[in-house]
Amino acid sequence: MTTDSTAIGHQQALHQREEFRAALRALLMSPLMTPAHPEFAATRRHADGLREWFARETGWPLHVDRDAARLYKRPADVNDATRGLPGYERRRYVLLCLACAVLERADPQITLRVLGDRLLALAADPALAALGFGFTLQAQHERRELVAVCRTLLEVGVLHRVAGDEEGFVRGGAEGSDSLHDALYDVQRRVLAAMLAASRGPSTWPADEAPATLEARLAALVAEPVPDSDEGRRTALRHHLARRLLDDPVIYLDRLDEDQRAYFTNQRGTMASRLCDATGLVAEQRAEGLALADEDGELTDVAMPAEGTEAHVTLLVAEFLSTRSNKRTNTDEVAEFIAGARQRFGKYWRKSAREAGSEHELAVTALDRLQRLQLLARDGADVRALPALARFSVGEAELMPAAPKATGTLFD
Numbered sequence: 001m002t003t004d005s006t007a008i009g010h011q012q013a014l015h016q017r018e019e020f021r022a023a024l025r026a027l028l029m030s031p032l033m034t035p036a037h038p039e040f041a042a043t044r045r046h047a048d049g050l051r052e053w054f055a056r057e058t059g060w061p062l063h064v065d066r067d068a069a070r071l072y073k074r075p076a077d078v079n080d081a082t083r084g085l086p087g088y089e090r091r092r093y094v095l096l097c098l099a100c101a102v103l104e105r106a107d108p109q110i111t112l113r114v115l116g117d118r119l120l121a122l123a124a125d126p127a128l129a130a131l132g133f134g135f136t137l138q139a140q141h142e143r144r145e146l147v148a149v150c151r152t153l154l155e156v157g158v159l160h161r162v163a164g165d166e167e168g169f170v171r172g173g174a175e176g177s178d179s180l181h182d183a184l185y186d187v188q189r190r191v192l193a194a195m196l197a198a199s200r201g202p203s204t205w206p207a208d209e210a211p212a213t214l215e216a217r218l219a220a221l222v223a224e225p226v227p228d229s230d231e232g233r234r235t236a237l238r239h240h241l242a243r244r245l246l247d248d249p250v251i252y253l254d255r256l257d258e259d260q261r262a263y264f265t266n267q268r269g270t271m272a273s274r275l276c277d278a279t280g281l282v283a284e285q286r287a288e289g290l291a292l293a294d295e296d297g298e299l300t301d302v303a304m305p306a307e308g309t310e311a312h313v314t315l316l317v318a319e320f321l322s323t324r325s326n327k328r329t330n331t332d333e334v335a336e337f338i339a340g341a342r343q344r345f346g347k348y349w350r351k352s353a354r355e356a357g358s359e360h361e362l363a364v365t366a367l368d369r370l371q372r373l374q375l376l377a378r379d380g381a382d383v384r385a386l387p388a389l390a391r392f393s394v395g396e397a398e399l400m401p402a403a404p405k406a407t408g409t410l411f412d
Contacts, residue, residue: 031071034157059239070194078218082372112183160186250291288387317366318392335363
């Protein structure tokens with residue numbers, strides 16, 4: 001009986017540990033989580049432990065209630081231009097902010113058309129016009145921009161679609177009230193209130209005290225007080241580095257300032273062990289820095305593509321750049337390399353990629369992805385390989401014969 005009880009207790013403890021890890025990993029990927037998320041129930045069950053872990057290891061606050069779980073992830077580097085929502089640039093972020101402002105003042109339900117009309121009123125602010133921002137709903141591409149913002153809000157749970165179809169609104173135009181050209185949403189106010197992961201709301205600054213530049217405003221939004229003591233400064237350093245390890249593909253020593261580098265050099269083994277134990281990540285330590293890798297590929301919003309023309313071209317470019325780590329390279333040279341590779345592999349690429357001139361678009365796509373993975377750095381047209389790219393230095397690509405009944409070609 002004692003042996004059976006011990007085994008049951010062990011299994012229960014193992015289950016609790018696995019459930020805690022799954023909830024923690026889910027929060028890292030979905031820091032704004034609604035009850036629709038498969039790990040929401042586990043997150044609520046382990047809320048106290050998760051809140052304590054994040055406060056200790058990263059300094060990120062975690063709020064959990066019956067309507068949502070919000071991990072307030074604050075970036076370690078607000079100047080990293082490779083981060084952000086897919087397909088978003090500054091103009092669309094403005095639309096997202098304006099849409100949230102409309103919803104904050106809206107009734108519990110709102111239609112897409114009413115949302116658009118009220119957003120137009122806010123977009124007409126002279127201060128926005130002075131910055132070159134303008135928006136109407138007359139052109140189909142502008143209506144599609146609004147729909148893209150609404151779909152982002154649907155994905156994060158701020159909106160729930162009740163009826164209708166966004167595509168009808170895009171095709172039907174801004175005029176008229178035909179329900180076939182509209183959509184009806186429930187507004188989830190608690191989720192909306194948790195959208196902004198800032199230490200201080202931007203509206204709390206008087207106009208004459210607001211930071212002058214965008215970079216200064218971003219830094220001010222996430223600035224956190226640091227106790228004026230040795231322990232306080234060490235804690236701030238540990239939180240900063242843990243955030244980068246959990247949120248970025250890799251930490252390079254030469255990108256840390258003197259204090260960060262000294263702390264990281266002494267503590268990276270201990271930090272990596274502690275973070276990996278909780279998250280299931282695997283530490284990859286090199287002389288140039290450290291990365292926490294996810295062998296399942298679940299904890300990444302950007303990954304090396306696995307299939308198709310872009311996948312093969314990106315891997316070829318990674319191999320090409322890894323052999324030129326000590327040489328200056330530019331975008332034109334990468335495009336020239338792709339044009340040469342097309343002579344050998346083009347018959348396996350999609351039709352548009354086999355056309356003359358396509359190498360420039362393929363080069364931009366490959367370099368953008370490698371930059372977001374922090375495998376290379378770009379300064380205008382100049383490209384510089386970073387140390388982690390060396391893992392792709394695997395030698396000359398070789399075309400392997402397909403096995404019987406195979407449906408594709410493997411590149412080794």
